[in-house]
Amino acid sequence: MTGRIYQWHDLTEAQTLHADVCVIGSGCGGATVAKKLAEAGHDVVILERGGYYPESTFDQSELGMNAKLSADRSMRASADGGTLLLSGHNVGGASVHYWADSYRTPEDRLQLWAERYGVTGHDLATLTPAWDELTTTHNVHPATEEYHNRMNRLLREGAHKLGWEGHPVPQARKHCVKSGHCMQGCVYRAKQSQLVTHIPQALALGARVYADVEARTLVWERGRVRRLIARVVHRPSNRVSDIELAIDARVYVVAAGGFYSAPFLLKQGLRKQLPMLGKNFGMNPSAMVHGLYDEDIVLWRNIPAAFGVEQFRLARYDDAGRYVEGGYLLMANQIQPGLLGGMMPLMGEALGEWMAQMKRVGGTIAWIDDPPDELGELKLASDGTPRVEYPFGPKTQAILRDTIKKQAQLQFAVGARKLLVASADALVLERQADLAKIDTLPIRAGGLYMAAPHPSGGCIMGRSAKDSVTDSTHRVHGFDNLFVADSSVFPTPVSVDPSFTIMAFSYVAARHIDAYLG
Known part of the structure; x- marks a missing residue:
């Protein structure tokens, strides 16, 4: 029956x-x-x-679909207010x-x-x-060439230039029409x-x-x-x-x-x-870097992550146990125009300068592998809702700082005119020599504009x-x-x-x- x-x-x-x-x-x-x-x-x-919400109710609206599909309209944050918590509802x-990465x-x-x-x-x-x-x-297969948008091709090109290992990302899709509305639910039933x-x-x-x-x-x-x-x-x-x-x-x-x-x-x-x-809680906080290019990128079309840089998946430490680099995946970012504006730490004319050239804005994002000895904890808030306490320990801070530096290094390698780190300090990088500024970038609650899409533990x-x-x-x-x-x-x-x-x-x-x- x-x-x-x-x-x-x-x-x-x-x-x-x-x-x-x-x-x-x-x-x-x-x-x-x-x-x-x-x-x-x-x-x-x-x-x-x-x-x-069946597909017949999907309208590809950022605001409307976020209200339907995301818990608390993606506005619930960690206890320190610094990281948005993303989950389905x-x-x-x-x-x-x-994004259907599998x-x-x-x-x-x-x-x-x-x-x-x-x-x-x-x-x-x-x-x-x-x-x-x-x-x-789920029809899982590596993303073929036609599904690599311009940002994914730049990511691949940059990885090859820098000698970083990467591969097409396995996707759960069938008959994809490349609309780019993956985060709004797939009205075409292509995302599996x-x-x-x-x-x-x-x-x-x-x-x-x-x-x-x-x-x-x-x-x-x-x-x-x-x-x-x-x-x-x-x-x-x-x-x-x-x-x-x-x-x-x-x-x-x-x-x-x-x-x-x-x-x-x-x-x-x-x-x-x-x-x-509630313990051993990880949430994969994700730092991102926006780039301004001399060509159209159109960040929000085709599939989000067609190519992934896996060179740094595992963190490396020296013989004394000090962090060296790694502990994350690098991906091309994909966010719709409204969210893109919201994830830029700018106001007024400065924001207008970037958004006026929106089609030429590209970007990258990193999924970090939260260090096992610096995981957080899930508790109950006074109203009975989940309370996420996440320490951002020294290793986690070092990993996040390294993801930003590697993202910047890659985007400069493929022709970005200037970069904007999604951070409260609105750090702008205009040349390779500016990468040194990342070494002193504060990694604190609200210091980086981040979301946590992949919870684990508890x-x-x-x-x-x-x-x-x-x-x-x-x-x-x-x-x-x-x-x-x-x-x-x-x-x-x-x-x-x-x-x-x-x-x-x-x-x-x-x-x-x-x-x-x-």
Whole structure:
């Protein structure tokens, strides 16, 4: 029997739902684990706090689509106010506005998690069959030449000039029309998000999706969850209503995303028995550098990241343990005109000078690999919302400063007339000799204009409740039927875009849940 998507206007009175599995969240983790469990013959219910927006509702508007697809309209920041926290708020989660980069987890990262954190059953041999299947399902392939816009070609040219290793980025796309509206959701169904892959596949297998429903309270005793209490969200006002849903299931899977899964469990009063809950949190803060060129770049057309510089993915340290360079990926940036203006630290005539030449503005961005010994923590704010505390320790500062220097070096190598660092100091660089100014650039809260698109940790996987939140079967320590399936189980950041890692890990979670259900 084909499943159905229910929305707020369908849920007008209190009711009890029954299922084998209740999944909280519909992004890369939740949708994937739901599809795999429905495929195994289980009755699955998916709860999504955000709304359901099919492609017919997409209008390619920066403002309108940000309100639909992004939590808090992308305006929630870390506790110090310095970094915007980007996450999905809709059926399909962040995959609906992501760039569709689909990297397999580097083997060195899987080995690190196994050796240092005690993660088992997530090695390359185990995950490769999942990735092979996902590659077909999501049509993942390296970006071909026609999908390299001018900025991606300049990035590639600069990498070759400087002798830096890089490759076409693996993309989850099919029949892409190069509109450049990837962050506004793909009206053409070309970007293979969960909205067009695992969600409809799960529905076809009988799963039910309840959009506009906020999971609130786990009712549990003696290590077993008996019931989940949720409330319907009145979508027009975005306010939680008094209409209550109770979900009685055999298994509960928390897949609310890296910013929300740990806070949800914190609300259940689990911190005392799980001292690592909320800890080892990474958020991949991303520094960017804008460049002004003598040719049209048109930054917001074609796909965002067709080429990636991987030369510096792993940080290098000297024999004394001092940071040398690296710890990030370099990509061509892609932001629409409105956001581009907002990410320029200028006002008045200075801003007008750049925006008047908008088509000739290019740029780069770096995804950093947060150092494991400088990770942050997720807590609860006084109003119960997630509070992100991130230290920006000395290694993190050094990495961010190095990303800016490398971005500037590359853009000058391919003909940028001048560069503007996205920083509160509005640092302008006009020649190679100006790179020395980056050495004294303050790296502080609000000092750089940054967003955090790739959260990890908070419910990390490991050996016991003393050093982790979940075991290697994705089960929460101390519980019989409570699992976590999203990026919050990663002990450290992935060092590449995490979406493909989340999905492959969710295959492992689904296999263990299926075995538990018998």
